[in-house]
Amino acid sequence: MKDQVIKNIIDTHLNKWVEDELNKLPIEIDPAMAGPVNEDDDDWNTWLPIPSTVTDAEIEDFEKQLGHKLPGDYKTFLKHRHFYELQIGEVSFCSHPVNTWRADLAEKIFEGYPTKYLLDKGYIPFADWSDWGLLCFDTNRNQQDHNYPVVLWDHELADEVEDRYDDFYDMAVKIGKE
Template structure:
C-alpha cells in the first residue's frame, strides 16, 4: 500500500459524495439516519432528511475486534477506507456498491453481512470477506486465500447470489487487488460508463 493508494481511496469517497451532493437523492429516513449525520433541514413529505458524511470514528481496536471475529485479516487499504468517512450510501461504480458505513451501526452491519446467514458465515470460513454488493444479484468479496505480504491486499471476487451452493464456488475475479479496484473505480468516476440495460 502506497500513499498514492490511500489518496485514491479518499478521492473515491470524496468524488462519490460530491456527486451525491449535486442530486436530490442524498436523503434517508429520519428515524434511521443518525443525528450526527443529519443535515440541518426539515424532513420532506415522505419523512426523509438530507444526510451528510462525517469523519470516521473507526479505531484500530474496532478493526482488531472484527478481524478476530472473522479469524481473517483485512487488506490494509480497506482499513484506510473504513477509517476515512462515515456515509449512508454511495452510488455504484462498475456495479459495485459498498456496504453502508453509518456511525454506530457500521460494525453491526458488517457483522450481519459476515454471519447473518449460514451461507455468508460459510463463505467467511472459506476465506471470503464480503464488503460490497454487485448490481442487485451478487456480492463482492476479498479473497483472503491469496493475500500478499505485508499489506494483506488480495484479489476482489464476486459471487452471484444464485450460486452460493455450487461446488466449487464459481467466484468471478473482478480485480487483482483492492488497490487496483480503487484506482479503476476512480478512473470510472471521471469517465462513467453508460447504464446497462
C-alpha cells in the first residue's frame, strides 16, 4: 500500500513535469531517456521519465559505500522511475538518470557540502529544500526498516537540523498534497 502511494505521487508529479514541458535541459541526455528532438531549442534536450532499472544488489552495494542502510520507502522511490529533475513543492530530488543515478547520489552525499556537517554526523542528504537547505535522513534516530526521520539542514546554520517529517513516506504524502 505505502509503496503504491509513493509511486503514485512520483508519477503524478513527473507527468505534470512532462505535460508542462519542463523536462528539458541544456545537457546531453542518456539515449534511453531522450525525448523528441525540438529543432527550435538547439541547446536544450528533452528527457522522459522511464521505469527504474535500479536493483536490490545495486542499492546494497551503495549502502556499503555509504555505511548506512537506506530507508525502505526511499528504496521504493529509487526503484520506481529514472528522471533528471523532480520537484514537488519545495523539495527538489537528486537527479536520478538511468546510468548515472548512483554517481549523482554519491556526489550529493559525499561532495556537496562537507561531510563533517552531514554524513559524519549521521545525516544523509537526498534532496534540496528550496534554495537554502537539504533534506536528510537522520540515521541517529533509527526506526523500523531504517525509515529514519527526515530533517532539514540549513547551510547557513551548519551545526543545526530541524525536524521536518516522521520519515520518507510521511514526507512524500505531505509534499504530494502541496
